[in-house]
Amino acid sequence: MAKLTGADVAQHADKNSCWVIVHGKAYDVTEFLPEHPGGQKIILKYAGKDATEEFDPIHPPDTLDKYLDKKFHMGEVDMRTVAIEEKQVDPDEADRLERVKNMPPLELCYNLSDFEYVAKQVMKRTAWGYYSSGADDEITMRENRTAFHKIWFKPKVLVDVENIDMSCTMLGSKSSIPFYITATALGKLGHPDGECCLTKAAARHGLIQMIPTLASCSFDEIVDAADGKQTQWFQLYVNKDRQITERIVKHAESRGMKGLFITVDAPQLGRREKDMRSKYAEDDTAVQKEGDTTTIDRSQGAARAISSFIDPSLSWKDIPFFQNITKMPIILKGVQRVDDVIKAVEHGVTGVVLSNHGGRQLDTAPTGIELLADVMAELRARNWQDKIEVYIDGGVRRASDVVKAVCLGAKGVGIGRPFLYAMSAYGVEGVCRAIQLLKDEFEMNMRLIGARNVSELTPDMVDAKGLAYHTIPSGPDMLHHTVYSPLTNPAFKAK
Numbered sequence: 120m121a122k123l124t125g126a127d128v129a130q131h132a133d134k135n136s137c138w139v140i141v142h143g144k145a146y147d148v149t150e151f152l153p154e155h156p157g158g159q160k161i162i163l164k165y166a167g168k169d170a171t172e173e174f175d176p177i178h179p180p181d182t183l184d185k186y187l188d189k190k191f192h193m194g195e196v197d198m199r200t201v202a203i204e205e206k207q208v209d210p211d212e213a214d215r216l217e218r219v220k221n222m223p224p225l226e227l228c229y230n231l232s233d234f235e236y237v238a239k240q241v242m243k244r245t246a247w248g249y250y251s252s253g254a255d256d257e258i259t260m261r262e263n264r265t266a267f268h269k270i271w272f273k274p275k276v277l278v279d280v281e282n283i284d285m286s287c288t289m290l291g292s293k294s295s296i297p298f299y300i301t302a303t304a305l306g307k308l309g310h311p312d313g314e315c316c317l318t319k320a321a322a323r324h325g326l327i328q329m330i331p332t333l334a335s336c337s338f339d340e341i342v343d344a345a346d347g348k349q350t351q352w353f354q355l356y357v358n359k360d361r362q363i364t365e366r367i368v369k370h371a372e373s374r375g376m377k378g379l380f381i382t383v384d385a386p387q388l389g390r391r392e393k394d395m396r397s398k399y400a401e402d403d404t405a406v407q408k409e410g411d412t413t414t415i416d417r418s419q420g421a422a423r424a425i426s427s428f429i430d431p432s433l434s435w436k437d438i439p440f441f442q443n444i445t446k447m448p449i450i451l452k453g454v455q456r457v458d459d460v461i462k463a464v465e466h467g468v469t470g471v472v473l474s475n476h477g478g479r480q481l482d483t484a485p486t487g488i489e490l491l492a493d494v495m496a497e498l499r500a501r502n503w504q505d506k507i508e509v510y511i512d513g514g515v516r517r518a519s520d521v522v523k524a525v526c527l528g529a530k531g532v533g534i535g536r537p538f539l540y541a542m543s544a545y546g547v548e549g550v551c552r553a554i555q556l557l558k559d560e561f562e563m564n565m566r567l568i569g570a571r572n573v574s575e576l577t578p579d580m581v582d583a584k585g586l587a588y589h590t591i592p593s594g595p596d597m598l599h600h601t602v603y604s605p606l607t608n609p610a611f612k613a614k
C-alpha cells in the first residue's frame with residue numbers, strides 16, 4: 120500500500136475530519152476528539168500535522184495501538200513529504216531552558232528540598248501540578264513527611280565507625296545503599312530526556328531503578344539506556360485486558376527485569392487538584408460545557424488522561440495468574456494494612472511496598488513508615504520476618520529517614536518526587552547530586568548512630584512510639600506551605 124503524503128493528511132485539519140501523525144503514522148482522531156481527557160484544543164492544534172513531539176511526554180508510546188480502534192489507523196506517512204514546522208524547539212522546552220538560566224548552580228543545592236524549590240520555578244505548570252500534587256487535602260502527603268519526625272534515634276557511642284559499608288541487597292540484587300528510584304509516571308513532563316535521566320544516574324551510583332508502566336520514554340528506550348550491569352525493576356499497572364498485561368510482563372522479564380512490582384493501591388487514580396487545576400488552566404475545552412451530556416470527566420489532569428486502562432477488578436485471586444506467567448519475584452506495591460501483608464505472605468509473593476502512592480491516592484491513608492513498625496512487629500511475632508521483603512516509600516527527604524526505615528526492618532526505601540525535581544533543572548547531573556547528598560548524609564548518620572553496616576541498623580536504635588500520634592497541628596510548615604499553597608501561589612489560581 121502506497122504511503123500517505125503530508126498533503127493527504129493536511130486535508131483532515133479540523134473538527135469535522137481530524138487526522139494527526141504520530142511516529143510516522145496517520146490516525147483519524149475525529150470521533151475521539153470529544154473524549155480526549157486533555158480536551159480537544161490540544162489535538163486540533165496539530166490537526167493535519169505531525170503531533171509526535173506533543174504526544175510523547177504525556178502518552179506511553181503504544182497508547183494508540185492499544186486504545187484507538189484499528190479502523191482509525193490510516194497508514195504510514197512518507198515523512199519526507201511532511202512540511203517540517205521549522206522544527207523549532209518545543210515552546211515549553213524553550214521556556215524551561217530560559218527559567219533554568221536563572222536558577223542557582225547545582226553545587227548550591229544542599230538538600231532535596233532545594234531541588235523541590237528549583238523545580239517549582241523551572242517546571243511548566245502542568246508538570247509541577249502533576250508531580251507535586253497529592254490527593255484531596257494532601258493530609259497523607261504531608262503526614263508522609265512529618266511521620267519521620269516522630270521517630271527519634273537512640274545512638275550508640277564509642278563504636279569504631281571508621282569503616283562504613285552502606286551496601287545492601289534488595290530482591291537478591293546488590294545496591295550501593297538501601298534506597299531505590301521508585302516508579303513515577305510521565306518523566307518527560309519535567310525534562311525532555313524523561314526516565315532515561317534516572318536510568319543513567321542510577322547506573323552511575325549503583326542504585327536500582329523501578330521503571331513505571333506509564334513512563335514517557337518507552338520501556339525499551341529505558342532498558343536500552345541502562346549500562347547492561349545495573350538492576351532494574353518493573354512497575355505494573357494491571358490492564359483490564361489480561362493478554363496485554365501478559366505480553367507486557369513477559370517482555371519485561373525478557374529484557375532482564377529483576378522484580379515485578381504490581382501496583383495495588385490504584386484501582387482508580389486519586390483526585391489530585393493541583394493536577395486538575397493546571398489542566399483546566401491549560402485548556403478550558405477540557406471541562407464539560409453546559410448541556411454537554413457526555414459522561415467523560417475531562418476535568419482531570421494528566422493522571423486520569425492516561426489511566427483508564429487500569430483494572431479495578433484486580434484481586435487476591437489474580438496472584439496465581441502472575442505467578443504462572445513470570446519467574447520474576449512479585450512484589451505488591453501500595454499495601455496499607457498489616458493483615459494484607461499477612462495475606463501477601465500466605466499468597467507466596469516475595470515482597471510488599473508499604474506505600475500510599477506518595478499521598479496521591481486515598482487521603483488519610485496511613486504512612487508507610489508508621490505501618491512498617493506494626494507490620495514488622497506482627498511478622499516477628501509469627502517468626503515470618505524472613506518470609507517476605509518489606510519496603511516502604513513516601514515522604515523520604517533525608518537519609519536519616521532511610522536509616523529509620525531500615526532500623527525498623529525495611530529492606531529498602533523508594534524515593535520518587537525528589538529525583539523528578541532534581542532532574543527538572545539539572546538533568547542527569549541533578550539526579551546524581553541528589554543521590555550523592557543522600558549518600559553523604561547516610562554515611563554521616565551511620566557514624567553518628569554507631570552502626571558500621573546496614574545489618575547493624577536495628578530496632579533498638581530508634582524510638583518510634585511517637586508514630587502512634589497522628590500529626591497534631593504544629594503550626595504551618597512554612598517550607599512546604601509556601602511551595603504548595605494555591606493561596607500564596609497565584610500560578611495556581613484558575614483563570
Ligand SMILES: Cc1cc2c(cc1C)[n+](S(=O)(=O)[O-])c1c(=O)[nH]c(=O)nc-1n2C[C@H](O)[C@H](O)[C@H](O)COP(=O)(O)O
Nearest residue numbers: 250301302303304333382476477512513514534535536
Ligand atoms: C510523584 C509521583 C508518584 C507516582 C506517580 C507519579 C508521580 C509524579 N505515578 S502515578 O502517575 O500513577 O501517580 C505512579 C505510577 O505510575 N505507578 C506507581 O506505582 N506509583 C506511582 N507514583 C507513586 C510512587 O511510586 C511512590 O509511591 C511515591 O512517589 C513515593 O513518595 P515520594 O514521591 O514522596 O517519594
